[in-house]
Amino acid sequence: MAIPQHTIDQILDRTDIVELIGQRVKLKKTGRTYSGCCPFHQEKSPSFHVYRDKQYYHCFGCQANGNAIRFLMDIDNRNFIDVMKELSSHTGVELPKDNHDNKKLSYKREAVKPQPKTELKTADSQAAQIPHEPASSIDIDPFEAFQNYSDFDNFDPAQFGDEGFHQAPIDGNLYDLLENIAQFYERQLPNSKTAQQYFRHRGLSTETIQYWRLGYAPEDWQHLEKAFPQDVEGLKLLGLIRTSDSGRDFDLLRDRVIFPIRDSKGRVVGFGGRALNDEIKPKYINSPDSEVFHKNQLLYGLYEGRKDRAQNWLMVEGYMDVIALQQNGISGAVATLGTASNADHLNILFKQNSQITIAFDGDAAGQKAARRTLEIALPLLNDGRELKFFVLPKEHDPDSLIRKEGLETFNRLWQQSPLLSDFVFALLSQNYEIATPEGKSQVMAELNQLTELLPKQGSYRYLLRQFFKEKLGFNKKWQPQISLDATLSFKQNMGNEEFAIAILMQHPFLYIHFEVLRAFIDPNELLAQILAVFDRIFDELPDDQELATYYILGACSAYHLELSDIMQRTNIQAFTEAPEMADKLASDYSLALQEKYLKQKLKSPISLSESRNLRKQLNELTRQISLKLVHN
Structure with a gap:
């Protein structure tokens, strides 16, 4: 079975390589990458890195590297087709059933029939066109006679030879056709003063218009057929030519400014058209879904944001918002294509960055959209993902907010956007x-x-x-004001390992902070044995925190004497009653223990290569600890 490249690209775009590899390798977020011990060779210090934004992995130890497909092929010793079938099932992208499906991107081009030559009025000109016949023997225009032929529509030039006819290639490609149409619309823009005035009114520069390849669709009802007479079948496959109830063909986009829509590879896959007359409804029209255009899986501006190496990603409502933000130096804004945001859209953004923001209008409709997006987003919020809600001032969209209030105000309001937890509470x-x-x-x-x-x-x-x-205000009671000094004095009386154990017993879900220690710690230590128990039963923990505590205490019953002593001496509940404090302390103690164990391993490395890797990890860890101290 041959699988076309566009299908492979689509499957890779919809595969989260961190999630896929994380099922086989314990990964830890380190900066913008995820690292772990390489599954392709034996190592004790992680040198295997996964890059979510590039959908790529690389081991600096054995040089193994590739994408999600290569990983599954190598880790399981499977062939390409088996791996593609698995990823197809996981992503919902259908594979071609046979080689005939590979032709879905192709269409049959038509032969161009010559147009009547109105200049052929004299015998001299006729003789020039048909040199084999004496001029005196021709009394009529041969092209006019040909057009009056009764069976003109069924005429087969092959019956008469192909002189005077241009035979087009048999097959066309939809991607090539879309690119040609985009160029055609771009060339039409200078011909419409109204379209140019619209873009000027919206404050767009010439450079911005060229960057986004904006254009204009003429008023003519058949302008695409005239521009691409060989490609009518392809135009119909793309939905850019429609057929009326009376059987007449007409162009979908007419007298509209045009926004070419590109996929993640930069290929034009469709168009958005905005009416120049506000009385025309609908105001915006998008290309219909086709073999190359699936609006529920695309985001306008994604390709451009990735090309500009955007760090922060903001989902807005419309094309002009995306364009205006980019013109003002804010890359990473995207918009859906006339549809409500869905899980695919959010997952696409989470692949770019684990922290994303969604902008909403401040009116009732915006609040309703926010609630709907919230319910879509919640199942996607794995640990480490962060979602913010940017509620715009009333009567403003991002474009108008920047133009009227300025870029500084926009950035300030964006930075002040509430996290999901605060937004949900307010809602x-x-x-x-x-x-x-x-x-x-x-x-x-x-x-x-x-x-x-x-x-x-x-x-x-x-x-x-x-x-x-x-x-x-549930369970309000006196809580000690924990300062850094208090925490430090507490540490003098307790070992970091014992404090970590106490946190785990009181707050089992915070195991996520300590899991990484299993790669460093001596397996004979009590903390290592407790972490091993957590690793086995963590997925089975009850959702309720109190029940989870009972569950883990039961699972660790073999160590109940040691645990009882630690819990009594730590009085952990007084220090971690506030969940934010518990989470912060768990993170701090995990970092401290990682630093301790790395320094211990550096004293007796197995090899020079491991020594370099350990030193690199320690430097990165030291940087993280320094940043936390600065922020605290």
């Missing part, structure tokens, strides 16, 4: 009187429904519920 609490027990109960009931949508694995479910309880 739910505004409908109830949260000063009353009844109101608090209603908020928690709605929250429980939402958190059921979150992934069962990871700590976010637990932390979000604890956050709401804190905000609503």
